[in-house]
Amino acid sequence: MALVTAAGNDATAGTEVTGGSYSRKNISVAAAVNGAVTNSADLSFTGMPACTVAGWEIWDSAGSPVRWSYGPFDASKVVAAGDEFKVSAGAWSFSAS
Template sequence: MPDNLSNTAENRTVDWLFGVDVEGPVVPLKMALVTAAGNDATAGTEVTGGSYARKNISVAAAVNGAVTNSADLVFTGMPACTVVGWEIWDSFGTPVRWCYGPFDASKTVAAGDEFKVAAGAWTFSAS
């Protein structure tokens, strides 16, 4: 997916590349689920309610400019909603949104259901 970095991530990446700033995201990185997509400048509408909480995401080293999740991400006790996409946030005191995108297909979940992103099912590509 081209251009799925937030404006903040784009600026910080360029700053890092040219030595202006060497600070990266504060780990662990966390996946958030959204019911309405965001864009480069604005976060999407994050799921709220039930037992929903962002999940730590781990990835292996990039291959051909892409990474995938290396473990299942299981969101339990979901509220009734339709999940359309994801966002990756860091763990800074005021978290920073780094990237975002849609899932291949939206999924409607009932209250109490779980939403699972199986290991290897999510991919982030810099190109």
């Protein structure tokens, strides 16, 4: 999972968070329920730079990564330098449409 400060669209990726100790996190998902999956473990982004996190993107880990999905969080969150941004287990969900 990548965090973005500005949402992308079908043609263009969003503006990914940069700086601090931010790095993308591997996401594990629970079994689909009614076509939707949720994260099965907490995702903790520590040492964040000062920014406003607006959304997420899911990328594969291939040599030339491909963005699989993207979307906004329910609400943007202002993060101070050094803070942690946490997505608790079960708090992120995705369904294909």
